[in-house]
Amino acid sequence: MIKLLNWFKNKLEKYPLQFIEEDILKSLFKSNEDGEELSSLKIKKEFNNLDELQIKQALESLIQQDDILMNEDKIIINQSGNKKAIQLIRKHRIYETYLAEKTGFSKENWHNKAEEKEHLLSNEEVDQMDKELGYPKFDPHGDPIPTKDGVLPKLKGRPLSKIQQNSLVKIIHIEDEPKEVYLELLKKDIHIGSLISINTINNKKIYTSESRNFEFSGDELKNIQVVIIETAEVLPKNIYRLTDLKNDEKAIIHGLSQECRGINRRRLLDLGFVKGSNIEISMVSPMQDPKAYLIRNTLIALRKEQTNMILVKKVNLDEQ
Template identity: 40%
Template sequence: MLEISPVIALLVFFVIVMLLISLFYPGKGLFHKYKRMQQNDNRVLIEDALKHIFDYENQNLSPTLNSLAGNMGVSTDKISDIIKELKSHKLILLQEHKISLTNSGKIYALKIIRIHRLWESYLAEETGVKELDWHDEAEKVEHTMTQKDADELSAKMGNPKFDPHGDPIPTTDGKVFNVSGKLLNNVGDNKIVKILHIEDEPKSIYSELRDKGLHKGKEIKIISKSENGLKIALDGKEIKLTSIAASKVLVDVLEKSEFINKKSKTLADLSIGEIGKVIQLLPTCRGQQRRRLLDFGIVPGAEISVYMKNPLDDPAAYLVKDTIVALRNNQAQEIEIVI
């Protein structure tokens, strides 16, 4: 008969006890952590579903199982389970396969949207996070930030009414400022419009629109429309947009007939020997970079000259009052001037 040393038996017993504790310790064991992760994942899906339904209702569209599944990247079977859970919590109504939010569901959705848009505003104004990453970062935070933290963040930023894309930020009691306008693809030929909002999803289309020079506050003119899209004038160029891309841009139709399609000059266009007067820092210049430029004295009315050009053109040194400031080309392009 095999004899086991009491010391070894005690060690085995100790290892088994420690393993059981690490697996099942209340609140901290691996099993409980796994269950909590599942619950968190499920909560994220519930909140994403509420946001999607709210967004569709806000556009006078009817959300479906397929639209939810496509937007959230899960199967329709999983969406069916989420719908059942939403209904059991009285967050949605189901009437002849039509999905709509209850008042409680709308309040819940607005809380998530408020956090998302506040965090995008924070990233835009207080950090150096790239613009194309604002949305993805806010998607993470919206599911973890408390309402108390959101209220404190809002107060710290002066209770902004709109996020950097032009979307209204819901108030703490669920009120939303109305933004009236037309989608760019619904505006007629030869109309001059001002951009109110650019939808930041999907990222590929948002990136395309930004690369073409479209941003909140920009004035453009519709030259012509067709089934495939439209042609617009801005910054001395004529640009083609697809109908899908144009449908992501909300605009205000301006009551004026004169539109000068001329590229604005920026500090990057300044040559040695020329003096430029600052008109404005472009709306796309935000956060830490905007504050840095303002601290250098680069404000409307300030006169700037080129002190030294890099042989490779980047960076260049500029003289602002009595201070030499080095700026990269992409930074100088954010400063509109008149020569």
């Protein structure tokens, strides 16, 4: 145990002061945007993995660089501090987008990897990534990406917790912090771009998306950002995830989830998973995963994480 504590202490001591400063600036910027009070006490609580000396040195350095002002315990973030924080946010969100589009890393790992890499990437490297990705406006979670000039667009929409019953909404953002709430949302397999209808049964709100009913905790509802869909737009009926197709059912591909990105999306499109293609289950493995699907006279094996990204419309027997 002593060896472990010493190892952890050494890791903290090796964490560069610059990284601590940047993390503090990003935290102050986000708190300021949320209208929260900024104080050194709040910073100490948030960065409780660091000792007070490290935090004190970082705050003193930020004052010397004119990034922040301090009045007793209160902190004011200056224009230069805001600019540095936005640059860090840009690096983080572009790198997360790169991980989603260009690599096979699961979404559970994107945030932590970006938290590390954001301190190491140069502005030139990030600009090159931005170009390769086609200048995306949003990261994989739906957060707006700051421009090269340091403009951070406001996130539109409202938390799902603020939406009344008998509404139809579209998910535009899923917050990835705090981590424990985000991981619970990942388990529910909800997707950015999906439509959710909100109804009440027996005085209880029911959230329905892609023919599935969901229950959310209060914290989860706050972390899902949505926009209300105008009544002129019709919620597609009889749309399911391919995962929910039964052995004796047939379906037509409706489309791919917005969260199916990069290499995985291109592969599915190349295999024929395009709107209008007929599909049915042909074989099932003993463990029920993967399953082999017949599409365009070809058998293709897919796992659950892939079929969750494919939307289909079930075909009634009398339509076949």
